[in-house]
Amino acid sequence: MFVDLADALAPGSVHSFELAGSPRVVYRTAGGDVLVADAHCPHVGTHLGQGGTVEGECIRCPLHGLRFTPDGACVEARARGGELRLAMYPTRVVAGMVFCWHDPAGGAPDFELPELDAREFLPYRIRTERLALPMEEPLEVHAVDVRHNTTLHREQGVEIVDPFTTDATSTHASLVMRHPATPAGRRMLRVLGFPDGYVETHVEVTTVGLGYQHIRSTVAAMDLVVNQFMLAVPRTAEEIDLHVVYSMRRLRRDGLPGLLRALPLGLLEPMFERAGHGELMAATDEHLRMWTRKRHLSKPGLLDDEDDLRRYRAWVDGFYTTLGTEPARAGDRGSDQYWDARLRG
Ligand code: FES
Numbered sequence: 001m002f003v004d005l006a007d008a009l010a011p012g013s014v015h016s017f018e019l020a021g022s023p024r025v026v027y028r029t030a031g032g033d034v035l036v037a038d039a040h041c042p043h044v045g046t047h048l049g050q051g052g053t054v055e056g057e058c059i060r061c062p063l064h065g066l067r068f069t070p071d072g073a074c075v076e077a078r079a080r081g082g083e084l085r086l087a088m089y090p091t092r093v094v095a096g097m098v099f100c101w102h103d104p105a106g107g108a109p110d111f112e113l114p115e116l117d118a119r120e121f122l123p124y125r126i127r128t129e130r131l132a133l134p135m136e137e138p139l140e141v142h143a144v145d146v147r148h149n150t151t152l153h154r155e156q157g158v159e160i161v162d163p164f165t166t167d168a169t170s171t172h173a174s175l176v177m178r179h180p181a182t183p184a185g186r187r188m189l190r191v192l193g194f195p196d197g198y199v200e201t202h203v204e205v206t207t208v209g210l211g212y213q214h215i216r217s218t219v220a221a222m223d224l225v226v227n228q229f230m231l232a233v234p235r236t237a238e239e240i241d242l243h244v245v246y247s248m249r250r251l252r253r254d255g256l257p258g259l260l261r262a263l264p265l266g267l268l269e270p271m272f273e274r275a276g277h278g279e280l281m282a283a284t285d286e287h288l289r290m291w292t293r294k295r296h297l298s299k300p301g302l303l304d305d306e307d308d309l310r311r312y313r314a315w316v317d318g319f320y321t322t323l324g325t326e327p328a329r330a331g332d333r334g335s336d337q338y339w340d341a342r343l344r345g
């Protein structure tokens with residue numbers, strides 16, 4: 001689950017956050033590692049976000065000064081009847097974003113997020129919306145709910161490139177579409193030599209687990225690449241924070257059309273970056289109008305030609321539902337037995 005942008009965590013800083021009703025702290029050690037711990041000190045329950053400090057690789061509790069190492073062991077003391085240990089959560093930094101593993105049953109990670117090289121990309125912009133929807137509600141599903149691209153977003157010429165596929169913990173699909181820009185974007189496209197105000201965009205969507213969706217949009221005609229992440233984090237069983245994270249790859253002069261190559265990149269890059277962000281925010285606003293009063297249906301009335309959406313919902317359910325009495329783990333989710341059961345259900 002998404003925690004924060006890595007750049008937001010200076011060495012020595014301790015930030016509080018909440019994940020599925022459980023208060024946690026995230027901090028960066030002197031050595032630069034980012035760690036996530038239970039917010040409450042195991043001594044007598046002081047909140048480490050209220051004055052806890054980082055000392056070297058340890059976090060120190062403000063009340064009695066006990067320190068805890070990166071694996072949660074207490075440096076100074078042992079509790080009566082057992083070791084005093086701060087609960088730590090597996091944490092990863094992927095492409096400048098901090099994620100921590102969340103399993104209500106306390107299990108260890110059974111999959112990893114993909115490596116992603118974001119070095120050529122401009123700093124992230126992030127927008128967070130609180131929605132009264134559960135984690136199992138599929139939200140931004142460009143490549144699965146293909147119909148909404150033409151109805152809600154008014155995209156033209158939508159065509160599937162890579163059909164929707166799933167494995168135990170991830171999904172993938174891609175499509176092309178001609179994107180009708182906002183009025184400002186359309187004016188810009190006309191100036192750039194696209195008389196209709198449209199550009200063809202290739203959209204590739206990779207979802208890993210329930211809290212990570214990467215949408216990579218490529219406009220080949222301008223050699224533009226945009227990374228968008230839709231990062232849902234459960235607050236309660238019925239409420240999520242949806243983080244929409246945006247970043248454009250630095251402009252490449254050789255990829256720009258015609259006359260633009262003669263203009264300074266320092267002028268063009270912020271213009272393109274703002275325009276791309278404006279397009280994303282417009283699409284996000286279109287969705288927000290749908291999401292703010294939406295209700296999660298456990299048995300939606302899907303149409304005959306919506307098998308991908310049916311399959312996507314079944315895949316999402318796999319993170320919650322059980323086979324027999326055991327929690328569905330990665331292996332179960334990928335099995336024929338699992339899919340037969342889910343798709344029949
Ligand atoms: S409550 Fe944390 S050291 Fe005592």
Ligand SMILES: [Fe+2]
Nearest residue numbers: 140141142153
């Ligand atoms: Fe959409």
